[in-house]
Amino acid sequence: MSSTPVEDVQRLVAPLLQTLEALAHLARHLHPPDFSRVLASVGSPEEELRKARAMPPWPDPYSAMRPNIDHAADEALAAFAGLREAATAPEGLRVAYRALRHVPRALEALYPLAGILPPVNRFFLDAERRQDKNFQARFLKPGPDGTGVLCFGDDPNARESVWIYVPETYSPDKPTPLVMCLHGGSGRGRSFLWSWIRDARSRGAILVGPTSLGDTWAITGNDVDTPHIARILDMVREDWNVDPGRILLTGMSDGGTFTYTSGLEPSSPFTHLAPVSAAFHPMLVQMADSERLRGLPIHIVHGALDWMFSVDMAREAERYFRMAGAAVTFREVEDLSHTYPMDLNGAIFDWLMATSRP
Numbered sequence: 088m089s090s091t092p093v094e095d096v097q098r099l100v101a102p103l104l105q106t107l108e109a110l111a112h113l114a115r116h117l118h119p120p121d122f123s124r125v126l127a128s129v130g131s132p133e134e135e136l137r138k139a140r141a142m143p144p145w146p147d148p149y150s151a152m153r154p155n156i157d158h159a160a161d162e163a164l165a166a167f168a169g170l171r172e173a174a175t176a177p178e179g180l181r182v183a184y185r186a187l188r189h190v191p192r193a194l195e196a197l198y199p200l201a202g203i204l205p206p207v208n209r210f211f212l213d214a215e216r217r218q219d220k221n222f223q224a225r226f227l228k229p230g231p232d233g234t235g236v237l238c239f240g241d242d243p244n245a246r247e248s249v250w251i252y253v254p255e256t257y258s259p260d261k262p263t264p265l266v267m268c269l270h271g272g273s274g275r276g277r278s279f280l281w282s283w284i285r286d287a288r289s290r291g292a293i294l295v296g297p298t299s300l301g302d303t304w305a306i307t308g309n310d311v312d313t314p315h316i317a318r319i320l321d322m323v324r325e326d327w328n329v330d331p332g333r334i335l336l337t338g339m340s341d342g343g344t345f346t347y348t349s350g351l352e353p354s355s356p357f358t359h360l361a362p363v364s365a366a367f368h369p370m371l372v373q374m375a376d377s378e379r380l381r382g383l384p385i386h387i388v389h390g391a392l393d394w395m396f397s398v399d400m401a402r403e404a405e406r407y408f409r410m411a412g413a414a415v416t417f418r419e420v421e422d423l424s425h426t427y428p429m430d431l432n433g434a435i436f437d438w439l440m441a442t443s444r445p
Contacts, residue, residue, distance in 0.1 A: 092145055092149045093149075095142060095145055095149070096145070096149060096204070097206075098139050098142065099136075099139040099140065099142065099160070100156065100204060100206055100207065101206070102132065102135040102136040102138075102139050103139075103156065103159060103163060103197070104207070104210050105132045106132045106133050106136045106164075106167065107159075107163055107190070107193060107197075107210070109129040109130075109132045109133075110163065110166050110167070110170075110187070110190050111190070111429065112125075112129055113126065113129060113170060113187075114187050114190065114427070115426055115427075115428060115429065115430065116422065116424075116426070117187075117424060118392050118424035118426075119179075119180050119394060119424075122173070122174065122179065122183065123174050126170060126174055132167075133163065133167040133168075136160055136163065136164060137164060139160075140157065140160045140161070140164070152200055152203070152204070155196050155197060155200055156197070156200070158193075159193040159196040159197040160193075162189040162190070162192040162193035162196065163189065163190070163193045165186070165189045166186050166187060166188075166189035166190050166193070167186075168186070169182060169183070169185060169186020169187075169189065170183055170186045172186070173186060188278065190281075191277070191279075191280075192278075194281045194284070195277075195281065197210075198211065198236060198284070201226065202226055202227060202228065202229060202230070202255070203227075205223065205227065208223055208226050208227055209223060211284060211285055211288055212226075212285060212288060212289050213285050213286055213289040213433060215289075216289045225255075225256055226255055226256070226288070230254075230255030230256075230257075231255075231257070233253060233257075233326065233327070234253040234255045234257050235252070235253065235255060236250065236251075236252050236280070237251045237252070237253065238250050238251075238277075239251065239322070244275075244277070246299065247298075247300070247315075248277075249276060249295065249296065249297050249298070249319050250276050250277045250295075251293070251294065251295050251296070251323065252280060252283075252287050252288070252293070252294040252296075253293050253294075253327060254287060254288055254291050254292065254293070256291055257291070257327070259327070259328050260328070261328065262328050262329065262330035262331070263291060263292065263293050263328055263329060263330055264290075264291075264293070264329075264330050264334075264335070264439060265292065265293045265294075265295065265320075265323065265329045265330070265333070265334050266283055266292050266293070266294050266295070266337060266436075266439075267295045267297070267316065267319075267320065267335065267336050267337070268280065268282065268283050268294065268295070268296055268337055268338060268342070269297070269299075269336070269337065269338030269339070269341075269342030269345055269346060270296070270298065270338070270339065270341075270342050271338075271339045271340035271341050271342050271343075271427075272302070272303040272304075272340060273302060274298075274339075274342070275298050276295075276296030276297045276298040277296065277298070279339070279342070280294060280296030282339075282427050282432075283296075283429075283432055285429070285432075286429075286432040286433055290433075290436050292436065293323065293327055293329065295319060295320070295323060297315065297316055297319050299312055299341075299345075300312055300315055303341045304341050304342060304344070304348075304349075305345070306344050306348055310348075312345065312349065313349045313352060317356060320334070320356055330443075331358075332358055332443030332444055333358060333359065333439055333440065333443060334356060334358045334359070335357065335358070335359045335360075335361060335435075335439050336349070336350045336357035336359070336360050336361070337360070337361035337362070337363065337435065338362060338363065338365070339364055339427045340363075340364050340365065340395070340396070340425065341366075342363075342365075343362035343363045343364055343365025343366075344362065344365045344367070346360050346361065346362040347360070347362055347365060347367065347371050347404075348371065351371060351372075351375040351376070351379060351380070352376075352379070353378070353379050358443075358444040359383075359384045359385075359386070359438075359439050359442075359444065360384070360385045360386070361385070361386040361387075361388070361435050361438075361439075362387055362388075362404075363388045363428070364389055364390060364395070364396060364423075364425055364426075364427070365387075365396065365400075365401070365404075366396045366400060367396075367400040367401065367403060367404040369403065371404075371407075372407040372408060372410075375411070377411070377412070380408070380411045380412055380413050381411075381412040382412065382414055382444070383413045383414065383444075384413075384414045384438070384439075384442055384444060385408055385413050385414065385415050385416070386415075386416045386418070386435055386438050386439075387401050387404055387405055387408075387418065388401075388418045388420065388423075388431055389401030389419055389420070389423070390419075390422075390423025390424050390425065390426075390428075391419055391421050391422075391423065392421075392422065392423060392424040392425075393423070393424060394424060394425055395425040396425070398419060401417065401419065402417075402419070405417040414442075416438055418431065418434070
C-alpha cells in the first residue's frame with residue numbers, strides 16, 4: 088500500500104527531529120571522561136533518518152519543502168558521523184566540537200518550515216509551550232515584515248554581519264526584552280543564535296547574535312568589540328521597540344568573560360549580565376565603576392564539571408560581586424561541563440523579567 092505525500096513528509100521529519108533532539112542532549116552533556124557513555128546512551132537515531140532521507144522526491148507542492156529538510160538531515164547526519172569518529176579519535180574532544188558545528192546549520196535550514204509544519208513549529212518552542220495549541224497556532228502563519236531570523240550584512244559569514252531573531256508575535260506597541268548572546272572562542276554569532284531561538288520564540292524576546300571582530304572577543308588589548316556591539320544595539324533599537332529596562336548581555340566561555348569585561352564598563356547600555364562558563368579575575372571587580380556595580384543584576388551559571396574554567400572562578404565571582412553591591416544570582420550546575428546549558432535559558436529569562444533596571 089503506497090503512502091500519501093503527507094505521510095512521506097512525516098516519515099522524514101519525525102526521525103530528523105528525533106536526531107536533532109539526540110544531538111542537543113549530547114551537546115549539553117558533553118564531558119570528556121563520559122563522552123563514550125553519553126554517546127551510547129542516545130542509541131542510533133541517525134539510522135532511521137538515513138533510511139528516510141533516501142526516499143524518492145515528493146510531488147508538488149510538497150517538493151518545495153524537500154530541499155530544506157534534506158539539507159537539515161544531511162547536516163544532522165554529518166554531526167552524528169563526526170561524533171562517532173570522535174569516540175575513537177586521538178583528539179576526540181576537538182573532533183566532537185567540530186562535529187557539533189553541523190547542528191546550528193541543520194536548525195537554520197529547518198527553521199523556515201516552522202510556520203508550515205506543526206511538528207517543526209513545536210520543535211522550536213520550549214517544552215511548556217508544546218502542549219499549548221492556541222499558542223502554537225500563533226506561529227502557523229506568516230509573521231509580519233521585520234520578524235523571524237534576519238541577517239544584516241552583505242556577506243552572512245562576515246564578522247561584521249549580525250544575525251537577529253525577532254519573534255513572529257512581535258508588536259511595535261509593546262516594549263520587547265532583548266538578549267545579546269555572545270559565542271565562545273572561535274565561534275560565530277550565526278551559530279550561537281540557535282542556542283537561544285526556542286526561548287526567544289516562546290517568550291517573545293528579540294535575540295541578537297553578533298560575531299567577535301577578532302578570533303575571539305577582545306578580552307585583553309584593544310577593545311574593538313564593545314563599540315561594535317553598542318552600534319548593533321543602537322541599530323536594533325531604531326527599528327524595534329526594545330524594553331529599556333530589560334537588555335541582557337550574556338555569553339558562553341570567552342563570550343561569558345567578555346560579558347564581564349564589556350558589561351561592567353560605566354557606559355554599558357546593558358541592564359543585566361549573565362555570564363556562562365566564564366573566566367573570572369578579581370581585577371574585573373576592582374577596576375569596575377562602583378556606581379555601575381551597585382544593584383547591577385548579574386546571573387552567573389557555571390558547571391561543577393567544567394574542565395576549562397574551574398567552578399572556583401564562578402564561586403569567587405559571586406563573592407566579589409556581592410561584596411561590591413551587585414545583585415548576584417549564582418547557579419552552580421552539578422552535571423554541567425564546559426558546554427552551553429540551553430535548558431537553563433528559561434531560568435535566565437525568568438530572572439531577566441523579574442526585575443527591570445532603568
